[in-house]
Amino acid sequence: MAGASAIAILAVSFAGVANAEVDPEVAARLQTIEARLAEQEKRLAENERLISEQRIALQGLQQAKDILLGELDEVRAGQTEAPANTNSQFQVAQQSGDRPLPTGPVGEAPPAPEIQEQDVAALPERAGVLTPRGRFVVDPSIEYVRSSANRLVFRGIEIVPGINFGLIEANEADRDTIAHNLGVRYGVTNRLELEMRGGWVWREDLITTVQQRDNTLTRVRRLNGEGWGDLELGARYQLNSGSGGLPIFVANGRLKAPTGEGPFDLRYNEAGVAQELATGSGFWGAEAGVTMLYPTDPGVIFGGLTYVYNRAEDVNKIIGGARVGEVDPGDAIGMNMGYGMSLNPRFSISFGYSHSYIFPTVTHIGPIVPQDGEPSGIDARSNEIHVGSMLMGWSFRLTPRITLSNNFEFGVTKDAPDMRWVLRIPYRF
Secondary structure, eight states, X not given: OHHHHHHHHHHHHHXXXXXXXXXXXXXXXXXXXXXXXXXXXXXXXXXXXXXXXXXXXXXXXXXXXXXXXXXXXXXXXXXXXXXXXXXXXXXXXXXXXXXXXXXXXXXXXXXXXXXXXXXXXXXXXXXSOOOOTXXXXXXXXXXXEEEEEEEEEEEEEEEETTEEEEEXXXXXEEEEEEXXXXXXXXXXXXXXXXXXXXXXXXXXXXXXXXXXXXXXXXXXXXXXXXXXXXXXXXXXXXXXXXXXXXXXXXXXEEEEEOOSOOTTSSOBOTTSOBSXXXXXXXXXXXXXXXXXXXXETTEEEEEEEEEEEEOOEEEXXXXXXXXXXXXXXXXXXXXXXXXXXXXXXTEEEEXXXXXXXXXXXXXXXXXXXXXXXXXXOEEEEOOOEEEEEEEEEEEEESSSSBEEEEEEEEEOSTTSOSEEEEEEOOEXX
């Protein structure tokens, strides 16, 4: 209270000077100084009030932090492995951002905390971070795939340019697939996650064939398929913590069981044409890969490599007047890369590219009744397939436990679907 003492001393001095004969100009200056000191005392009192309010606000924020840390005990129990659970860190940042801040003046605002590692929920499937230890995530989704193909075939000869003798045939195929899937993920540890996924598949193909002869002939075929799809079991393990500025690497493994109706389980006519559509692959498959996540504020750079193995099966069925023996589906090599960015604590977007190379499928075709001295059959080999797609996604956190995610794929190669859309609503327990 040095200011108050100074005011008192000056007041006494001013009173003593007032009794003496003092120049009026000096007296006015003394009054001005006294008024300034009183104003300074008022400002000091106001600053003390602001400091008190700021201290109360800091105590409230500390209590909110303690509550969040209590709910996410896996983060507090494993501080040395905090980078391993980037999902929990991002949720803490999101939830704390939703809590009301003091409305009164609290002095200069503290600097915003740096979020070095974020969970961008809009990342493509199997490219996000792991489920926290001891937590379940129920992940219902709906998927729509649209594919179309147009082909023009001329069967004949061309005498001179522009004059053709023969048959012109145009084929157009429109394929639609809708899948209702349900996935369940469980965090065994902060670095290990298990997953199971399956669902119901509906498919429809509309094939239009136009033949130009003396007149135009148009044939339309509609095929449908509906039933359970393939069941998938997966595991993901985080290899490192990502400390020291290194990327985070996650190993992925997946086993696919042929629980759906495969292409050789369908009904065929005498010409060997399927009368319905498959809802599953019909073959056991296994996938192994690694995903890279590199946090860079305000988002994450991602990339991955995968190898898919499909086991050969002996079909041993007569289709279209020939015996189909062993079928070896082509394996596949895939890669993806892109960037996910968090625009605010609740909304994020991502962009990327995915490409897969599928090896040819080898099918052994033999006679219906093999005879001695005759060849046992031939191996028919399909063409290799390139499937390239542009990726785009966005995610919005509805509540601390529920997230709405949309992922889109747009085909850029002739073998890729025109469009794939996945809507997911994961719920965290």
